[in-house]
Each structure stands twice: as structure tokens, then as C-alpha cells.
Amino acid sequence: MGRWSRGRGKAVASPLQSEEGALPLLISPQLATLVDRAPKGGDWSYEVKFDGYRVMTRIERGITQIFTRNGHDWTARMPRIADACNALQVDDAWLDGEAVVLDSGGRPDFNALQNAFDRRSTADIVMFVFDILWLNGVDLREQPLRSRRALLRELMEQATSDAIRFSEDFPQDPVSLVASACKMKLEGIIGKRADAPYRSGRSTDWIKLKCQARQEFVVGGFTRAKGARAGVQSLLLGVHEKDGSLRYAGSVRPYFSSRAASAFLTRADSVRREATAFYNPPKPEKERDYLWLDPSIVVECSFLEWTPGGEVRHPVFHAVRDDKPGSAVSEEPMVTVECDEPVEADAGSTREVAGAKGAVKIGGIRITNPQRVLDEVTGHTKRELVEYYSAIAEWALPYLHNRPLALVRAPEGIKGELFFQKHSERARIPGVVELPPELHPRHPPLLVAGSEQALVGLAQMSVIEIHTWNAVAPDLEHPDRIIFDLDPDPALPWTAMLEAASLMKVVLDEIGLHSFLKTSGGKGFHIVVPLTRRQGWSETKAFAHGVAKHIAHVVPQRFSAVLGPKNRVGKIFIDYLRNSRGASTVAAFSVRARPGMGVSMPVSWDELGEISRGDEWTMTKTVERQRSLKKDPWQGYWQTRQGITAAMRRAVGLA
Structure with missing residues (x-):
């Protein structure tokens, strides 16, 4: 097509071949479809999802008009952006972008944008431009996105005002991009097919992945x-x-x-x-x-x-x-990504799919009987369990990595018969991997869960509780942690549990061991002591038993180190037996198959006095807490390097 110019300054070249014609009076924007996960394949381009107002900008003979997504003329409300567009070296154009106000950290601030409009003080509003639909008599909408954006980048390089800016795209994988966006408190990211034309209205050529x-x-x-x-x-x-x-x-x-x-x-x-x-x-x-x-x-x-x-x-x-x-305004539908392609929901809305009695898809996995009630106390359904494990995956998976599983299934709900499972038993669970048989000789292969798909697959199999070994593959002969389970006499008040956990920490500190705390999701606490993998199972279990007996000897009125209900009357049993080879403990963030369906929650020692019960955290509260945390309550866990020394053994009375 050659070059075009208004005769003042550098022109913008375009190699694109399209039909010339009259500049449209109005163009409706292309809209993105909310998806449950990012496609793994395909030709996709990703950009930041800006938290602002969508604006469509029409330029004709040096005069700019700015429209909202519904066609309202807001030019007078954003004069600085209009002036910046007027200065572009084009005869006519249509631009697609987002009007935002940036905070001191360079992040879009929607409240600041709203306040700018309310106060009619719009000098701080900037427009990030991400698409060009028309240029100098040429309709570009049928051209692929990559070609349109190449032309847009060239045009925006000539902009003389920072009131209009080019919206950059990023080459990183979308999973990392979403994680980064969430850490930066952004709304999420937008994915666009780089080979697709521009289509007004909502389609799956543009997708959005949100942080919340x-x-x-x-x-x-x-x-x-x-x-x-x-x-x-x-x-x-x-x-x-x-x-x-x-x-x-x-x-x-x-x-x-x-x-x-x-x-x-x-x-x-x-x-x-x-x-x-x-x-x-x-x-x-x-x-x-x-x-x-x-x-x-x-x-x-x-x-x-x-x-x-x-x-x-x-x-x-x-x-x-x-x-x-x-x-x-309607409920925004979310579509499932299947075979690396976003697939439009047949029912047309998330609510209709959620209310159906048949199967639904979550995380690409078909969920059967989603409305089955698992807990009559709370009314929690199987779908809620699946959605919880999907939502909590990013925090739970580090504590499950390569760690053999023991699973508690409740096909008929927690009041029905519960099944304990360590092996696949000929039923393949999506995402769950079998370990090599030689790691656990004379037994069927052990299972590990290392992905969100695995957690969703387990929940689809009605797995409520996820228990794990104290060792990780491939070295299953050397445990990497000790766990003490504080198991109280049911008649004891909760204050006794708080005091017991605090005393345990004091003793472990005196021995020289850093410890970390989590609620059990049931009646009490688990105290976790990370180890470098130097000692074997027998030595580790003997030391854990020694610690329990030492504490019970020092504070006999509070603790017992002997198994059995008669031995813990008015006391708290320090359960050290979870430190044998093949024994397991409920994992961090696992739901419990008990009325209320509490969650085993990692907490900091500083939070101990604020905890009111061992099953305080529900599925909903757990996800809400994790999304709002500014500091990991187990900060330093993965960096802890400690082993059982001769001095530590002597401190608890071991030879």
C-alpha cells in the first residue's frame, strides 16, 4: 500500500493489503472470554489486563473522538489523551485501548481513575493502546493481530506525549505471567491469538486469566x-x-x-x-x-x-x-480449555452449568455428581471440594512434591464408609503419577500428586483427606522431617492446647531445632521439624520418641508419651508414631473428613494465641487467607538446614 502522511512529519508505512473505504463512525470492541486455564499450545500473545475503562479512539483529519465500549463520547472527559492522539502523524485511524491511572508503583489504580473522573481532574489519565483497526483509509480488522500490532508499534514510536502508550506483550509462559501479575496486585492477563483477525463482540480468540x-x-x-x-x-x-x-x-x-x-x-x-x-x-x-x-x-x-x-x-x-x-450485566461465563483450545460452554452461562445435575468440567476434568452433599453439617458439595483443591493448588503442591500419598476417600460423604488408599488399584487418576516400584519393594507402586490436575483428579475420586510420608522420592530411606501430633483428651479446654503447643516450641528451641506449626484441621496441632536427610527411619523415630518422653517427664501433668485413651486422661498425648517408614500425616491445606470439613492450615508461631480451634479454617476461609497473605507464615521452612546431633540426643536422655 506504500506510505501515508498528512504532510507534517514522518509517515507510517503499512505493507498490509486491505480494502480502502470510508472511516466507520463507530466500531464495537472485541471482548475476551474468561477461561479456567491457559492453553498450552497455539499461537498466543499475552498482555497485562489493565484495570481501567475500555476506550475506542477514532481519529479523522486530526480530530479525535474517544468512545466507551458502549459508544458514549467521552472525548471531553479526557482532553489530554485526545490532544496526544491529535498529534499522531495519520490521516485517519481507529485505536483500541484502556484508560488508566497509574499509582506510584506504576500499577493501574481503578479507584484513582474513578476519583479523577469524579473530580474532573483527568491530567493523570493515560491510554495504553493495544490494537489498531483502521489506518488512513485501510480497514485492518481482517489482518492477523501480529501484523496489526507491528504497525501499531511503529505508529506509537512517533507519539510525542506519554498520555498514550503502547501496551507491550510478553513472551513468557502464561502460567508464570499470571503468577507475576498476581504478585504485583494486577487484575490478570489477556491472551490473544496472534494469527486471528479483529472481531467485535466476545469470542475465544481473546481470553482472560484473572487473579481473582x-x-x-x-x-x-x-x-x-x-x-x-x-x-x-x-x-x-x-x-x-x-x-x-x-x-x-x-x-x-x-x-x-x-x-x-x-x-x-x-x-x-x-x-x-x-x-x-x-x-x-x-x-x-x-x-x-x-x-x-x-x-x-x-x-x-x-x-x-x-x-x-x-x-x-x-x-x-x-x-x-x-x-x-x-x-x-450478567454472570460472566467461564469456559473450559480442552485439548489446548478454549471451548464455549453449551449452556451459555456458568450458573446453568453449575446447577446441572450431570457432570461438569473443572480444570479440564469431568466431575461426576458435582452436587452430591459430602457434609450434612455445612452442606458442602463435591463440586466445592474440587474447586477448593483447584484453587489451593499453588500453595499446597510444594508440600506434596514427590511425597508418597495416603488418601482418604468418601464416595458417599463423610458419614458414609471411608476408604483408605495408597495405590492406584487399577483406577487411573488424572495427573497422579506412580513412583518406580523399586522405591517400595514388595508393594504396589506408591502415588504422588504434583499438579493442579492431580488435585482435581483426586477430588473427583471423592478424596477428601490427603496424607503424606515424611520422605520424598527418590530417597525414601531418609526422612526430611519429624512431625509431632498433639492429641488431647477431649475434655480439655482449648487453652490447654495453646499452652501445650507453646511448651513444645520452647523445648524444641532449647534442643536447638527450628519448628513450624499447623492446625490439624481436627482437634489439635501438628508441629513440624524439617531435617536434612542424614538419619534413617529408626534413628529419627527413636529421637522423636525421646523428645516426647522428655517433655512428658518434664511436664507430666500436661503431657503423655504413652499411646491409649487411659494414658491421656486430662493430658495431651504427643504422638510420635507418625515418624515410621510408611506412616503418614495429613498434608498442609488438606481438608478433613469430619463434620465441618476443616482444613489443616500452616500458621506462624506468632499467630498461636489468635487460633480458636484446630478446625478453625474452612475451605473458603483458607483460600481467602492465602490470597490475602503478605508474608508466608512458614517463612524460612525451605531454607532450614538441621539434623539430629549427638548433643540433641543427650538433651532428651538418649545414649
């Missing part, structure tokens, strides 16, 4: 304290079903500033209605007043997960959104 669930909701009402004349306690969130009806999806505390609260109440007063628009409104509470609204105000929230009943767990309010109409 996050989407828009329409506000169907709000609550305030009973009898109060002002204020907002919580927003009542909704999403539209396929038939247009409004489903109640939970409530969220908005934490408005005084200015934002006034603006919200002004808008709310203009759309008040007498009756609820929800077909399934929340049950009223006596201490609250409910004020119903036409479903037109849109807010954005992040949340932990969807419940089987279609509500959000632990939502967090982010902002009111002015760039999207309430009528367009």
Missing part, C-alpha cells in the same frame, strides 16, 4: 439501619439471567467516601421503586430497611467464588461504573 473473580453487578437496592433517614449499609447485587430476569447475587459493603455516598444516594433517589426487581430477593432482616431500585446503577466487585445457589462469597466493592449499562 471480578466482574460488574447491577444494584437492585440497598439497605440502611432500621429507621435511619440516610446512609448505606450494603448494596444488593444482581445479575441478569438469559431471559432478562434479575437474580439476587449477594450483598456488599461499599465503604463510600462522603462525596461518593452523596453521589450514589442522589442517583439512587432518581431510580427508586416500591417493589423489588429481584425474582429471588434476599430474606429481610429486622434491624435493616430495604430500599429497592431500578436495576440501572452498575458497580464492580471482586469476590472469592460463586456459591451453588448463585450468590458471591466474600465480595469486595471497587467502584461504581459509568461506562456500562445495567441491562448488559
